[in-house]
Amino acid sequence: MNLSVEEQSRTVISSRIIEAPVEDVFDAYANPKKIVHWWGPGGFTLTTESIDLKEGGHWHFIFKGPDGTEYKNHLIFHKIERPHLFIVDHLSSPKYHGAVTFDNMSNRTQVTMYWTFENTEIFARIKDIVTAGNEGNFDRLSELIAAQH
Numbered sequence: 001m002n003l004s005v006e007e008q009s010r011t012v013i014s015s016r017i018i019e020a021p022v023e024d025v026f027d028a029y030a031n032p033k034k035i036v037h038w039w040g041p042g043g044f045t046l047t048t049e050s051i052d053l054k055e056g057g058h059w060h061f062i063f064k065g066p067d068g069t070e071y072k073n074h075l076i077f078h079k080i081e082r083p084h085l086f087i088v089d090h091l092s093s094p095k096y097h098g099a100v101t102f103d104n105m106s107n108r109t110q111v112t113m114y115w116t117f118e119n120t121e122i123f124a125r126i127k128d129i130v131t132a133g134n135e136g137n138f139d140r141l142s143e144l145i146a147a148q149h
Contacts, residue, residue, distance in 0.1 A: 001099055001114050010123040014134035015112040020145045022104040025111060026083035028141055029100060036061075038144045041129075042136035055080050090115075094122045111138070 003011055018025050028034045032053040040046045040063055049060040055077060063071040072092055079087035086100040095118040103110040113134055117123040 001101065001112075003114070003116065007116050010118075010120045011114055011116040012123075012127055012130045012134065013112065013114050014131060014138070015110060016138040016142075017105065018109045018111055018138075018142055018145055019107075020109060020149060021107055022083045022102050022109040024145060024148065025109040025141070026086070026102050028144055029086050030080055030082065034144065038140035039137060041065075041133040042139070053077060053080075094118070094126060111141070113137075 028038065030053060032051045035053070036046060036048050036051070043066040044063045047062045047064065049062065051057070051059045051061070053059065057077045059073075059075045059077070061073050061075075063073060065071070074091045076089045076091060077086075078089060079085060083104075084102050086102075088098045090096045090098060097116045099114045099116075101112045101114075103112070115130055115134075117126075
């Protein structure tokens with residue numbers, strides 16, 4: 001991703017190699033029946049209110065934390081370029097622009113997530129939480145993919 005120096009100062013970048021072909025990994029993001037099973041921080045449950053997983057579509061969902069706190073989320077799918085790019089905007093707080101790239105490595109896929117937050121102060125407060133959440137996402141994504149193979 002081509003991020004300016006300023007954007008880099010408020011972006012969490014997380015990457016992992018998934019043991020599956022790029023088409024299978026991309027499908028776990030771009031298939032509404034799959035993404036709802038692995039997306040979100042560890043220990044949280046996800047309830048989808050509505051999902052229209054296509055370019056311009058919206059996803060309204062609620063994360064429920066281990067302490068019972070509910071977090072409403074609204075996301076727009078801006079660009080879906082099968083099987084290499086997935087771009088979203090998270091409109092609820094904390095606001096961020098997200099991009100996910102999928103690099104084919106023979107029978108493996110390198111997935112890299114870029115979450116560029118609207119505000120550097122919010123970014124500074126939540127960077128570690130988001131980084132840990134991304135690792136949880138990668139763990140559950142890997143489990144979902146492994147179960148399919």
